[in-house]
Amino acid sequence: MRIDILSLFPRMFEGPFGESIVKRAVDAGLVSIFIHNFREFAHDKHGTVDDYSFGGGEGMVLKPEPLFEAVESIRATLGDSAGPVILLTPQGRLFCHQIAQELSRQQNLILICGHYEGVDERVRQHLATDEISIGDYVITGGELAAMVVVDAVVRLLPGALGSDRAASEDSYAKGFLEYPQYTRPRVYRGWEVPEVLLSGNHQEIARWRMEQAIERTLLRRPDLLAKASLSKEDRELADKIKARKGFN
Numbered sequence: 001m002r003i004d005i006l007s008l009f010p011r012m013f014e015g016p017f018g019e020s021i022v023k024r025a026v027d028a029g030l031v032s033i034f035i036h037n038f039r040e041f042a043h044d045k046h047g048t049v050d051d052y053s054f055g056g057g058e059g060m061v062l063k064p065e066p067l068f069e070a071v072e073s074i075r076a077t078l079g080d081s082a083g084p085v086i087l088l089t090p091q092g093r094l095f096c097h098q099i100a101q102e103l104s105r106q107q108n109l110i111l112i113c114g115h116y117e118g119v120d121e122r123v124r125q126h127l128a129t130d131e132i133s134i135g136d137y138v139i140t141g142g143e144l145a146a147m148v149v150v151d152a153v154v155r156l157l158p159g160a161l162g163s164d165r166a167a168s169e170d171s172y173a174k175g176f177l178e179y180p181q182y183t184r185p186r187v188y189r190g191w192e193v194p195e196v197l198l199s200g201n202h203q204e205i206a207r208w209r210m211e212q213a214i215e216r217t218l219l220r221r222p223d224l225l226a227k228a229s230l231s232k233e234d235r236e237l238a239d240k241i242k243a244r245k246g247f248n
Helices: 010-017 020-027 064-081 097-104 121-126 142-154 164-168 202-220 222-227 232-245
Strands: 002-007 032-037 050-052 060-062 085-094 108-113 130-133
Touching: 002 010, 002 064, 002 142, 010 020, 010 032, 010 142, 020 032, 020 142, 032 064, 060 064, 064 108, 064 121, 085 121, 085 142, 097 142, 108 142, 130 142, 202 222, 202 232
Parallel strands: 002 032, 002 108, 085 108, 085 130
Antiparallel strands: 050 060
């Protein structure tokens, strides 16, 4: 996979992409990540990439020329394999595990980091093929959003976690939150690990984990459970938990 990121602050990516899962995936040849400073595509000697908004208003707006020409330069090297052009913006569709899975199946991604008051609308209309937001809040620029998207996508690439099963056990992977996890010591400050996890009965452990995952999702994110694809047995289990806990 190849990911190209357009940013005015490329050094912001050095730390996050130089450690942990993303770095290991890059070192293993699973993904190549290129950071482009689109100021290099500005048309004047000052490297101007923003200007005042027509009609007035606070803040500056990113100009279309540097972004169009930066993306076109990347696409020229990719040819027919060029993938989606994604604008990171608070106005985009809300990022989730399913979108990360969708993007992980692409051969190439181009991410545009928005800034200032926003981007010229022609970038949205005629350059970006998708718009993504990482939450209902505003951050300084699209760099942090791009880091989140890249991390979520890269860890889904086959081999990135060492075991493809690891990603399938994550929260959201099956449509609900993950079950509680425990490790040694068995007793810490009087708090004991649930006995079922020490039983060696894998069927009972699996049932306990499913029950805990469903209960946790009901308590914290009932909206997820309403959309989750559950088996008949799991749906019956969810109904029993709802009745026991007094959920409507």
